[in-house]
Amino acid sequence: MRRLEGRFEELLKEYHPFIKEFRHTLYLIRKSPLTLLGVILFTLFILTAIFAPLIAPYDPYKANLKEAFQPPSWRHPFGTDEMGRDIFSRVVWGARISLRVGITVVSIALCIGTILGGIAGYFGGLIDEVIMRVTDLVLAFPSMVLALALAAALGPGLNNAMLAISVTWWPWYARLVRGQVLSLREAGFVEAARCIGASSARILFRHILPNSFGPVIVNASLDFGWTILTAAALGFLGIGAQPPKPEWGLMINTGRVYFLEKPWIATFPGLAIFLVVLASNLIGDGLGEILNPRLRRR
Amino acid sequence: MKLWQFILRRLILMIPLLLGITLLTFTISHLVPGDPARLAAGLHAPPEVVEIMRRRLGLDKPLYVQYYLYMKRLIRGDLGTSIMTRRPVIEDILTRWPGTIELTTFAMIIIILMGIPLGIISSTNKDKPLDHFLRIFSLFGVSIPSFWLALLLQLLFCKYLKIFPLGYRIDPGIYLKRITGFNIIDSIITLNLKALLNSLWHIFLPAFTLALQGMATVQRLLRSNMLDALTQDYIRMARAKGLPERKVIYRHALRNSLIPVVTVIGLMYGGMLGGTFIIESIFSWQGLGRYGARAILNLDFPAIMGTTIMYTVIYAIANLIVDILYAYLDPRIRY
Amino acid sequence: MKEDILLSVRDLRVNFYTYEGVVKALDGVTFQIRRGEAFGLVGETGCGKSVTASSILRLVDKPGKIVGGEIIFEGENLLEKSEEEMRKIRGEEIAIVFQDPMTYLNPVLTIGEQIAETIMEHQDLIKEIRKSGKKPSKKMLKEFVRRKVIDVLRMVRMPNPEMVIDQYPHELSGGMRQRAMIAMAISCRPKLLILDEATTFLDVTIQRQILELVKDLKEKLGCALMIITHDMGIIAEMCDTVAVMYAGTIVEYAETERIFDNPLHPYTRGLLEAIPLLSKERKTLKHIPGTIPNLINPPSGCRFHPRCPEAMKICRIEKPKLTEIEPSHLIACHLYNGGR
Numbered sequence: 001m002r003r004l005e006g007r008f009e010e011l012l013k014e015y016h017p018f019i020k021e022f023r024h025t026l027y028l029i030r031k032s033p034l035t036l037l038g039v040i041l042f043t044l045f046i047l048t049a050i051f052a053p054l055i056a057p058y059d060p061y062k063a064n065l066k067e068a069f070q071p072p073s074w075r076h077p078f079g080t081d082e083m084g085r086d087i088f089s090r091v092v093w094g095a096r097i098s099l100r101v102g103i104t105v106v107s108i109a110l111c112i113g114t115i116l117g118g119i120a121g122y123f124g125g126l127i128d129e130v131i132m133r134v135t136d137l138v139l140a141f142p143s144m145v146l147a148l149a150l151a152a153a154l155g156p157g158l159n160n161a162m163l164a165i166s167v168t169w170w171p172w173y174a175r176l177v178r179g180q181v182l183s184l185r186e187a188g189f190v191e192a193a194r195c196i197g198a199s200s201a202r203i204l205f206r207h208i209l210p211n212s213f214g215p216v217i218v219n220a221s222l223d224f225g226w227t228i229l230t231a232a233a234l235g236f237l238g239i240g241a242q243p244p245k246p247e248w249g250l251m252i253n254t255g256r257v258y259f260l261e262k263p264w265i266a267t268f269p270g271l272a273i274f275l276v277v278l279a280s281n282l283i284g285d286g287l288g289e290i291l292n293p294r295l296r297r298r
Numbered sequence: 299m300k301l302w303q304f305i306l307r308r309l310i311l312m313i314p315l316l317l318g319i320t321l322l323t324f325t326i327s328h329l330v331p332g333d334p335a336r337l338a339a340g341l342h343a344p345p346e347v348v349e350i351m352r353r354r355l356g357l358d359k360p361l362y363v364q365y366y367l368y369m370k371r372l373i374r375g376d377l378g379t380s381i382m383t384r385r386p387v388i389e390d391i392l393t394r395w396p397g398t399i400e401l402t403t404f405a406m407i408i409i410i411l412m413g414i415p416l417g418i419i420s421s422t423n424k425d426k427p428l429d430h431f432l433r434i435f436s437l438f439g440v441s442i443p444s445f446w447l448a449l450l451l452q453l454l455f456c457k458y459l460k461i462f463p464l465g466y467r468i469d470p471g472i473y474l475k476r477i478t479g480f481n482i483i484d485s486i487i488t489l490n491l492k493a494l495l496n497s498l499w500h501i502f503l504p505a506f507t508l509a510l511q512g513m514a515t516v517q518r519l520l521r522s523n524m525l526d527a528l529t530q531d532y533i534r535m536a537r538a539k540g541l542p543e544r545k546v547i548y549r550h551a552l553r554n555s556l557i558p559v560v561t562v563i564g565l566m567y568g569g570m571l572g573g574t575f576i577i578e579s580i581f582s583w584q585g586l587g588r589y590g591a592r593a594i595l596n597l598d599f600p601a602i603m604g605t606t607i608m609y610t611v612i613y614a615i616a617n618l619i620v621d622i623l624y625a626y627l628d629p630r631i632r633y
Numbered sequence: 634m635k636e637d638i639l640l641s642v643r644d645l646r647v648n649f650y651t652y653e654g655v656v657k658a659l660d661g662v663t664f665q666i667r668r669g670e671a672f673g674l675v676g677e678t679g680c681g682k683s684v685t686a687s688s689i690l691r692l693v694d695k696p697g698k699i700v701g702g703e704i705i706f707e708g709e710n711l712l713e714k715s716e717e718e719m720r721k722i723r724g725e726e727i728a729i730v731f732q733d734p735m736t737y738l739n740p741v742l743t744i745g746e747q748i749a750e751t752i753m754e755h756q757d758l759i760k761e762i763r764k765s766g767k768k769p770s771k772k773m774l775k776e777f778v779r780r781k782v783i784d785v786l787r788m789v790r791m792p793n794p795e796m797v798i799d800q801y802p803h804e805l806s807g808g809m810r811q812r813a814m815i816a817m818a819i820s821c822r823p824k825l826l827i828l829d830e831a832t833t834f835l836d837v838t839i840q841r842q843i844l845e846l847v848k849d850l851k852e853k854l855g856c857a858l859m860i861i862t863h864d865m866g867i868i869a870e871m872c873d874t875v876a877v878m879y880a881g882t883i884v885e886y887a888e889t890e891r892i893f894d895n896p897l898h899p900y901t902r903g904l905l906e907a908i909p910l911l912s913k914e915r916k917t918l919k920h921i922p923g924t925i926p927n928l929i930n931p932p933s934g935c936r937f938h939p940r941c942p943e944a945m946k947i948c949r950i951e952k953p954k955l956t957e958i959e960p961s962h963l964i965a966c967h968l969y970n971g972g973r
Contacts, residue, residue: 034437133318137315137318137319140610141319141322141568141606141609141610141613142567142568142569142571142609142610143572144568144571144572145572145590145605145609145613148575148594148606149323149326149602149603149606150326152593152594152599152602153329153330154329225441229443233572233575233576236445236576237575237576237594237595238595239594239595252443253445256445256449259449259452260453260456260457263453267450269446270445270446270450271446273443274438274441274443274446277441277442277443278441281437282437285437529694531731531733531736532736532737532738532739535731535737535738535814537690537692537723538690538692538724539723539728539750539817540720540721540722540723540725540755541720541750545754549742553741553742554739554741557741628740629740629741629743629801630741630801630803
C-alpha cells in the first residue's frame with residue numbers, strides 16, 4: 001500500500017507539468033476576452049440547436065398566410081416571412097441544420113485529409129506523389145466554384161451540398177497533416193517507437209498523428225465557420241437546402257426578393273450566420289494563439 | 299534563369315494540370331443524374347430524336363472515347379450549347395468574362411490598397427485602441443456572409459442614402475462604344491469621361507462587398523506577420539544600425555511580412571471568383587458569376603461546366619502571376 | 634585620466650517583467666571602457682552579458698526595461714537622451730556585431746543594400762560629393778555609396794567584394810556573413826565596437842580569422858572594443874581589461890593579466906579552472922558545481938553563495954559591493970571586502 005502511494009505521488013509529479021500547462025491554457029483563455037466571447041457565442045449556438053423544440057415558440061414549417069410579412073413584434077420577435085411562418089422559430093431550428101453541416105463537413109474533410117495526408121507524409125515516394133498530385137488538382141479549382149459545380153451535378157439538396165463542400169475541403173487538411181508528419185517523422189519518439197518494433201500503422205496513428213493535431217484543431221475550428229458560410233451560400237444560390245427547410249442561407253434567398261421593403265426576413269438569418277462564423281473565428285484565433293509555443297509565455 | 303524562362307516553365311507545367319481539370323469536369327458532368335441526351339434533345343422529344351442526339355453527342359461510345367471527343371471539342375472551344383440562352387456556351391462566356399475580370403480586379407485593388415495599410419497600422423499600434431478597433435473590424439469582415447452584407451449595403455446606400463446604384467455595370471442611358479468589353483478600359487480609350495465615372499460609380503459597391511473578406515484576411519495576416527517579423531533578429535540589427543523606426547518597419551519588417559500575404563492573395567482570388575456567383579446575382583452584374591448562378595438554378599450543365607472551366611483557367615493564370623510576384627519578393631526563391 | 638574614459642556604466646539595473654514574475658536580469662552592473670581599449674565581458678550563458686550590450690544601445694526588448702543606473706558615453710548619459718539622439722549614436726558611435734549572422738541579416742535585402750543604408754543614414758554624402766567639386770545627382774550618389782560599400786567590404790577582407798555586394802545573405806558562407814556584419818558595424822567608423830559572442834557560431838579556423846580581422850580593424854580605426862564571450866581563451870588573446878559577470882552582477886574587474894595570474898573571486902577561479910589545458914596535466918576537468926540561479930528569486934546576499942566553495946555566513950545576508958582592493962582591481966566578494 002505504501003509503495004502504491006509512492007507511485008501515485010510519482011505519477012502526480014509526472015503529470016504535474018501537464019496539469020500546469022492545462023491551467024495555464026485556462027488562464028490564457030480567461031485573459032483573452034475575445035476568445036471567451038467566442039466560447040460563449042458558440043455555447044449559445046449549440047444549446048439553441050439542441051433545445052430548438054423547446055425554444056421555438058412556433059412550428060417552423062407551419063404556414064399562416066393571414067400573418068404573412070409581419071414586421072418584428074412581441075408576438076413574432078423576428079417577424080414573419082412571405083408564408084406567415086415565424087422567423088424566430090425558423091432561425092432557431094436553422095441552428096440544427098448549421099450545426100449538422102459544420103460537424104459533418106469538417107469531420108469528413110478532416111478524416112479524408114488526415115488519413116491521406118498522413119499516409120503521403122509517412123510513406124513518401126510514389127504514394128506521396130500520387131496523393132499530392134490529386135490534392136493539387138482539386139486545389140487548382142477555386143473551391144467554391146468546384147463545390148457549386150459538384151453540388152449542381154449531384155442535384156440540389158442539403159446532403160449533396162455537404163458532400164460537395166467536403167470534397168473541396170479535404171485537400172487543405174491533407175497538405176497540413178502531410179507537412180506535420182514530415183516534420184515529425186524524424187522526431188526522437190518516432191525513432192524510439194520504430195526501434196522497439198512498432199508497426200507502421202501504429203507509429204502513424206498512435207505516435208505521429210496525435211502529435212500533429214495542434215494546427216489541425218486550429219484549422220478545424222476556423223473551418224467550422226467557413227463551411228457553415230459556404231453551405232449557406234449554396235443555399236442562397238438555390239442548390240443547397242431546399243424549401244421549406246429553415247436553412248439560414250435559403251431564408252436569406254427568399255427574403256432577398258422583398259429585402260428593400262421587408263428587410264427583417266433576411267436580416268435575422270444573416271445575423272445568425274454572422275454570429276456563428278464570428279464565434280468560430282474567435283475560437284480559432286484564440287486557440288491558434290494559445291497553442292502557439294512562441295507566443296505562449298509572455 | 300530568366301523571368302521568361304520561368305514563365306514558360308510554369309506554362310508548360312500548366313498543361314498536365316489543365317488535363318487533370320478536364321478529367322475532373324468530365325467526371326462531374328457524368329455524375330449528372332438523368333439522361334444528357336434527353337436533356338439536350340428536350341424533355342418532350344420523341345425517343346428517336348433522343349437516340350439521334352445520343353449518337354451525335356457520342357454517348358453510345360465507351361468512356362475513354364467520350365473523353366477523347368470531349369477534349370477534341372474543348373480544344374476547338376466547343377463547350378456545348380446553353381439550355382437557357384440557346385447559344386453556344388463559349389459565346390456566352392466571351393461576352394461576359396470582361397465584367398467578372400473587371401469586378402474581381404477592382405476588388406483586388408481595394409484589398410491591396412486597404413488591407414495592407416490597415417494591417418501595418420494595426421501592427422504598429424499593437425494593443426492600443428486603434429489596433430483593437432481594427433482587429434474587431436477585420437473579425438467582422440471575415441465573419442460576415444457576403445450575400446447578407448450585399449443586401450444590407452443595398453438597403454443602406456441605395457434605398458436610404460441613395461448614393462450608389464442598385465445594380466448593373468453602367469446606366470442603360472449612357473452610350474459606350476464596346477471595344478474590349480471592359481467598361482473602364484473602353485471608356486478610357488474612347489475618352490468618355492461620363493461613362494468612366496458612371497462605371498466606377500456602379501462598380502464600387504459590388505467590388506467592396508466582394509473585397510471585404512479578403513481585405514480583412516490580408517489585414518489580419520499582415521498584422522500577425524509584422525508582429526512576428528518585428529521580433530526577428532534582423533530587426534534588432536536594423537535598430538542597432540540607428541535606422542529610424544519608419545525604415546525599420548517599411549524596409550525591413552514589411553517586405554518580409556508581405557511574402558506570405560502574396561500567397562494568400564492568390565488563394566483569395568479563388569475565393570473571390572466563387573463570391574462572384576453571389577455578388578453578381580445580387581447586383582445584377584453582367585458577368586460570368588451571374589451567368590453561372592442562373593445556369594445552376596436552371597440545371598443548365600453545359601453552361602455550368604463552361605463557367606467552371608473558364609474560372610479554373612482564370613484562377614490558374616492568377617496563381618501564375620502570384621508566383622512571379624513571390625519570386626520577385628523573396629530572393630531565396632529564384633525562378 | 635578622466636578624459637580617457639569612453640564609456641562608463643554605473644550600477645545598471647534591468648528588469649524583465651514576465652508571466653512568472655520580475656526577472657532582475659542586471660542587478661547593478663558597473664565597469665568602464667577606456668578609449669581604444671579592448672574590454673572583455675565574460676560569464677556563463679544567461680548571466681546578462683547580452684542584456685548589458687543591448688542596454689548600452691538602449692535596445693532592451695519588451696518585457697525588459699532599464700530601471701536604474703547610468704551609462705556615460707563621451708561624458709553624456711545615454712539613458713537621458715531622446716530616442717532621436719540615441720538613433721544617431723547607434724551605428725555611428727557605437728556599433729554592434731551579433732552572434733548569429735544568418736538571423737541578424739535581413740534575408741530579402743542584398744549585403745550591399747544593408748551596408749549602404751547604415752552609411753546613408755549617418756553620413757551626409759551629398760555634402761561629401763559637393764566637396765569633391767561635382768554636382769550631386771541620384772546616379773552619382775548611388776555610385777558613390779557603392780564605392781564606399783566596396784571599400785568597407787575590402788576593409789573586412791571580403792573575397793570578391795564587387796560580387797558579394799549584390800548577393801543575398803543565404804548565398805554567402807558563415808564566415809563571409811560574419812564579415813558582412815562586421816562591415817556593417819564599422820562602416821561609419823564607430824568609437825566603440827561591441828562584439829556580442831560574434832564568433833561563437835563559427836568553426837575554429839574561421840573564428841581565428843575573424844578575431845585577427847577584429848584586431849587589425851581596432852588598430853586601423855582606433856576604436857574601443859567590447860568583447861562579450863563565455864570563452865576565457867578569447868579574452869586572454871584579445872582583451873586588455875576584463876569584467877567577470879555572474880547572474881546579473883560584475884564580480885571581478887581588472888586587467889586581463891592580473892585576472893589570469895591572480896584571480897581573486899571564487900567564481901573567476903572556478904571559470905579559469907574549467908578551461909581545459911593541454912600543457913598542464915589534470916586528470917579530470919574541473920567545473921563549478923550547481924547551475925545559474927533563477928533570477929526571479931535570486932539567492933539572497935551574494936548571488937554566487939549557493940555555489941561558492943568559500944561561502945560564509947555573511948554571504949547569505951549581505952550583497953557584497955564592488956570595491957577596489959588593489960589599484961584597478963575591483964572585486965565584489967566578502968572574502969576581501971571584510972578586510973583581510
